[in-house]
Amino acid sequence: GAVVSQHPSRVICKSGTSVKIECRSLDFQATTMFWYRQFPKKSLMLMATSNEGSKATYEQGVEKDKFLINHASLTLSTLTVTSAHPEDSSFYICSARLGVEQFFGPGTRLTVL
Amino acid sequence: QKEVEQNSGPLSVPEGAIASLNCTYSDRVSQSFFWYRQYSGKSPELIMSIYSNGDKEDGRFTAQLNKASQYVSLLIRDSQPSDSATYLCAVNIRISGTYKYIFGTGTRLKVLA
Numbered sequence: 500g501a502v503v504s505q506h507p508s509r510v511i512c513k514s515g516t517s518v519k520i521e522c523r524s525l526d527f528q529a530t531t532m533f534w535y536r537q538f539p540k541k542s543l544m545l546m547a548t549s550n551e552g553s554k555a556t557y558e559q560g561v562e563k564d565k566f567l568i569n570h571a572s573l574t575l576s577t578l579t580v581t582s583a584h585p586e587d588s589s590f591y592i593c594s595a596r597l598g599v600e601q602f603f604g605p606g607t608r609l610t611v612l
Numbered sequence: 613q614k615e616v617e618q619n620s621g622p623l624s625v626p627e628g629a630i631a632s633l634n635c636t637y638s639d640r641v642s643q644s645f646f647w648y649r650q651y652s653g654k655s656p657e658l659i660m661s662i663y664s665n666g667d668k669e670d671g672r673f674t675a676q677l678n679k680a681s682q683y684v685s686l687l688i689r690d691s692q693p694s695d696s697a698t699y700l701c702a703v704n705i706r707i708s709g710t711y712k713y714i715f716g717t718g719t720r721l722k723v724l725a
Contacts, residue, residue, distance in 0.1 A: 533713070542717040543656070543700070592655045599644045599661075599704060601713055606655040 502526050503595050505604035512583060513612055519579045520607045522593030528573035529595035534566070537590045537606075549576040583611045615639065616703050618716035626724050631688040633719050635701030638682070644704040645677055645684045650718065651697045660686065691723040 502525040512518055522532055532549040547568050548556040555568035567579040576595075580587055592606040617636045625631045633647075644663055648656035662668045662675040662684065674687040684703075688695055698718040705714045 543715050545713075590653075600646065600658060601702070602658060603648075603655040 501597050501600070501602045503593065503602050503604040505593055505607050507607060508605060509608045509610075511610045511612065514584050515582055517579055517581045518583055518609060519577055520591055520593070520609075522576045522578070522595070522604050524574045524595040524597075524602075527595070527597050529576075529597065530573060531596045532570060532576040533594045533596070533601065534568060534576075534578050535592045535594065537592060539590075543592070546578075551576075580609065583609070585611045587611050614716075615705050615707075615714045616701055616716040618699075618701050618719045620717055621720040622722050623719055624722045624724055625691050627691060627693060629691050631691045631695065631721055631723070633686040633688075633699050633701075633721065634683060635685065635703075635716055636683045637701075637703045637705065637714075639703070639705040640679075640682065642679075642703045642705050645675070646702040647673075647675060647684075647686045648700040648702060648715075649697045650700055656700055688721075691721075693723045693725045696721055696723045 504523045506521045530551045534546045535543045537543050545558050546561045549568045549570040551570045551573050557563045570576040588611045590606050590608050594601040594603040615638050647660040649659050650656040660675040662677045665677050665679050668675045672689045676685045698720045700718045701716040704711050
């Protein structure tokens, strides 16, 4: 149980394009999901908390117009990186909360050329 | 003071030894504590949750919680090379009246064959 999937696992895109990443809780409903970013050999950085049916809560310094989050159902949250640039290249990981525990998706590696 | 602190390591132990990973936290009223394992290039995987003072054992893993001293530790018995990874401590901490999941920066463990 408590399986979270992410799609795609890897994406390479040109600078200026937008990229959508999906996060799904496969065997449970998650009213709250989280989006993290991790640079190589660095710690997890929470970007935003995604709440089903309401606006996401962004951490300080994270541009909400740059990183669009939609949590339209109890099993799906999406993160759209708009007008991606090379500095947005990173490992994006979502997690879903079940009770007090968080379960992570496998991550999406984004490379912006 | 950081909310959740871990020694970044690397912690090197020989195969078969006990690896001891430590984590301290700042919020006295934290109730939930978690250990995650993260292999290089992969997302974190929940391996232990602990909520009460004392020890909690699961296979080769033992989590130890001491709320009075505000630390939580993870012991890995009979360490294997496959245990080599970064271990992240996470704590549910109250910030501005709401609870947030805070991760430490992780301890890199190397088990030497």
